[in-house]
Amino acid sequence: MRMFGFWRSAAAHRVRIGLNLKGLAYDETMIDLDSGQQASDAYREVNPGAVVPTLIEDDGASFHQSLAILEYLDETRPEPPLLPADPKGRARVRALALVWAADSHPFITPRVRSYLAEHFGVDEGGRTEWIRHWLSRGLEIAEARLSADTETARFCHGDQVTIADICLAVQAGSAKHFGVEMERFPTIGRIWRNCLEIEAFAAAQPLRQPGAPKPA
Amino acid sequence: MRMFGFWRSAAAHRVRIGLNLKGLAYDETMIDLDSGQQASDAYREVNPGAVVPTLIEDDGASFHQSLAILEYLDETRPEPPLLPADPKGRARVRALALVWAADSHPFITPRVRSYLAEHFGVDEGGRTEWIRHWLSRGLEIAEARLSADTETARFCHGDQVTIADICLAVQAGSAKHFGVEMERFPTIGRIWRNCLEIEAFAAAQPLRQPGAPKPA
Numbered sequence: 001m002r003m004f005g006f007w008r009s010a011a012a013h014r015v016r017i018g019l020n021l022k023g024l025a026y027d028e029t030m031i032d033l034d035s036g037q038q039a040s041d042a043y044r045e046v047n048p049g050a051v052v053p054t055l056i057e058d059d060g061a062s063f064h065q066s067l068a069i070l071e072y073l074d075e076t077r078p079e080p081p082l083l084p085a086d087p088k089g090r091a092r093v094r095a096l097a098l099v100w101a102a103d104s105h106p107f108i109t110p111r112v113r114s115y116l117a118e119h120f121g122v123d124e125g126g127r128t129e130w131i132r133h134w135l136s137r138g139l140e141i142a143e144a145r146l147s148a149d150t151e152t153a154r155f156c157h158g159d160q161v162t163i164a165d166i167c168l169a170v171q172a173g174s175a176k177h178f179g180v181e182m183e184r185f186p187t188i189g190r191i192w193r194n195c196l197e198i199e200a201f202a203a204a205q206p207l208r209q210p211g212a213p214k215p216a
Numbered sequence: 217m218r219m220f221g222f223w224r225s226a227a228a229h230r231v232r233i234g235l236n237l238k239g240l241a242y243d244e245t246m247i248d249l250d251s252g253q254q255a256s257d258a259y260r261e262v263n264p265g266a267v268v269p270t271l272i273e274d275d276g277a278s279f280h281q282s283l284a285i286l287e288y289l290d291e292t293r294p295e296p297p298l299l300p301a302d303p304k305g306r307a308r309v310r311a312l313a314l315v316w317a318a319d320s321h322p323f324i325t326p327r328v329r330s331y332l333a334e335h336f337g338v339d340e341g342g343r344t345e346w347i348r349h350w351l352s353r354g355l356e357i358a359e360a361r362l363s364a365d366t367e368t369a370r371f372c373h374g375d376q377v378t379i380a381d382i383c384l385a386v387q388a389g390s391a392k393h394f395g396v397e398m399e400r401f402p403t404i405g406r407i408w409r410n411c412l413e414i415e416a417f418a419a420a421q422p423l424r425q426p427g428a429p430k431p432a
Contacts, residue, residue: 099280
């Protein structure tokens, strides 16, 4: 399979973890979000939304939106499963995933930061506070649920990795990168560490991708 | 079933359409987003995210996040189906739904508008432009896909209503409400009209709910 992504993109990071968990080989073409390559005519042919990731199946079929891609991978390559078997468990996992992937992460994307700077004159400090606010809010809501629910165990839902853990690891990584104090989220921190012990998660991390800044 | 919603909430609107399409009876308790009732301690007991909707099953089980709720309804009450049967079709429908429900609608919620006003001093005109921008962007991306894809027919994916149509109708309604020129989106406009001919969609509209402003 082929994927269009970017080392730093949270949505591409989610798909990378999913592909690794399923044991699927893929080539990732990096679309440079810093230089605006996602808005080029060539990339808009691939993805009219001008966002990453796009996943291209071996037969040429094209897929957008990280959560839709993860569900597709799970339906077509069922092992190991990324969702629980029971509808209530599936609803809980999907709701956790959406708290991060729909109600938190979209706010911090480059297109939003550009709008804040260009239309409202928000400086870098203001934009960083904005990012921390929405990342923290997603973590607060999830921490409240995860710490209260009996379904929470080694991972978000029992002892098997699900789509919720994929979103948790990506959100926690972004939050740490932007200076959110992770000590406020002990349940999330514990699950995150459990995720990073799995090679599929560790290998998918942004700083291990081509194009990422080298450690000083 | 019982639902906590609000007449104007786009996310509650989605669930209302889904319940109607499945022929499920429900009582909707309105949480007044205008007065901040969603942040009350009593409602946080129901939904720690302090957002609507929350769906309560007859057995007391509680569900959050509109897309997770729609998937749950579809898994537990399969007729009529709200997703295609094939994985590629399901991925296409879910991606369209997420363009609206994840990458567009969250930007216009009350919590975001409050942040813009309080932290960046954005006035009502600026907030309205912000809302129009993100609603339009979601419609532009979807219009490009829907007008190009051969799967688009009477509805977003063939001639059966799916979760994508639910999100389309809600997004189009919000966009019209906020003064977005809908003539730019002819495919979406056509599908929206087809949706509104269905009583499940018509009865779920915000202005038909208790608490909505009366027509002048």
